[in-house]
Amino acid sequence: MIKLERTATALPAHGWQLLPLRFHRLDADLIVLTNLVGEHVFVTPGELSTVVDGTCADQELLARLRAAHLIQVPGETLPAELLAIKLRTRMQRLPDSTGLHIFVVTLRCEHTCRYCQVSRQSAAKNEFDMTEETAHRALELAFRSPSPQLKIEFQGGEPLLNFPSSAGSRPRPTG
């Protein structure tokens, strides 16, 4: 049986380079380092200084930074490739834009739910309704989305109190 052992390779001073990262100070003694895909490591300001100037001797910290793709050994290509794969996966929905469009066709509602977060208006105040013209324009905008699937959600208030705009939110016949 072959026994595989993980050998810790100690990094010498200046034996690493920074990968793209952001830093944010959480308080006087704590900074969070994050990369493009959200991997993160917490460090103290002193630790960050030594990592940046290449004098860090804390091998455990350097190992964590390498594992989170925040630093790499010069000449290594795998960390950047892994980072690129993760970033592509994370961003792959962007070319399709959003498929979800929410139409708030009225703020009127005849209910008084205690948890309501809407600027609810009484059922008589139809000046808070979306006009049919606006509904058509909003729908045309939604259909410009390159997403292969569209989901249109009607919200309010009570959307059925403005049924003409809700019902009118469908493509106009052309020709």
Ligand code: SF4
């Ligand atoms: S808008 Fe919705 S949550 Fe608010 S009172 Fe009406 S039904 Fe309830």
